[in-house]
Amino acid sequence: MEFSSKLLEKAVNEMSQLPGVGKRTALRLVLHLLRQPESQTVQLAQALLNMRTEIKFCKSCNNISDNVLCEICANPRRQEEIICVVEDIRDVMAIENTSSFKGLYHVLGGKISPMDGIGPHDLNINPLVNKIKEGRVKELIFALSPTMEGDTTNFYIFKQIQDLDVVTSTIARGISIGDELEYADEVTLGRSILNRIPFEGSLKS
Amino acid sequence: MEFSSKLLEKAVNEMSQLPGVGKRTALRLVLHLLRQPESQTVQLAQALLNMRTEIKFCKSCNNISDNVLCEICANPRRQEEIICVVEDIRDVMAIENTSSFKGLYHVLGGKISPMDGIGPHDLNINPLVNKIKEGRVKELIFALSPTMEGDTTNFYIFKQIQDLDVVTSTIARGISIGDELEYADEVTLGRSILNRIPFEGSLKS
Structure with a gap:
């Protein structure tokens, strides 16, 4: 792409460093800014x-x-004995939006992913283990995405803390509310039958 | 969307002012910047x-x-008696990429579009008419998009200069190179037959 201005070229190049923004999109965005x-x-x-x-x-x-301290950790009305482990801040925002969790969070900053060169030491795992060793945490909820990397990360953390006095749980996996059963993938459907819950339990909103 | 940080919220809000960038995309881009x-x-x-x-x-x-003066206007090797009228700078870049035009450009900054409240006086039309009145321009090539707004703009400019001593032309419209004839829209196909060119002319690359 040939630019008639070095200033424009620099702006487009910097803008196109953002993920999912190519040169053409960057040019469109930059020209939009010029008109504003x-x-x-x-x-x-x-x-x-x-x-x-x-x-x-x-x-x-x-x-x-x-x-x-973030607003959630600083809030005395949150239950500090329950910690929900999430991958990144967007997951915190998603769970907060549901208003169904009153404990604290622990943000790992990613998942263990050897393919991307991310090992346990690149993540914020040790502070979590130390927090649990201090003994004030009663329950740890794993809320990572149900992918290979998420499961690996869950398992790695679980191995570190399994001898400690803490209950571990994972968010429920199953058919999404509103999904058609016939279109659900077979792993999800199979597990949702194995991990069925008492019917009265499903009535809780 | 609830943010745990006012700084983050402000950055996401500003980013989502860009066209085609919603709050979620803006958050993704901003979090990417935080990791870099x-x-x-x-x-x-x-x-x-x-x-x-x-x-x-x-x-x-x-x-x-x-x-x-831009690099093109300042270049003494360009033919200043031929002016190509385009909508915006992206069209200049597109035509420059083809290396098939050696004249100068005139960028209107938009098209006449009553639906969007853009009239002739919002565009850079008067300087073009004045340039032609000075008498040094021999040919004016209309290279606006072949849409209703583009045609309206072409016609408006044409009316202003039709009594002046200048040849006007418009870029060829027809079937794109590589297109399948059966999928071409009927207006394009119809016009490409009416405006057929001598076969020897089509051999020029």
């Missing part, structure tokens, strides 16, 4: 800079935070 | 700011430029 008032670009650039340089990670759970 | 070295965000922000505040529009053709 200058203040929009200034605000975007400033917001990105402030976010990147000033944001903190919660000392306790590794969630993104504006303070040393 | 700080320098990447600094460079992106700086490139966008520099681009928006320092970029110029060529005094002659309205193309994006780093100087008062």
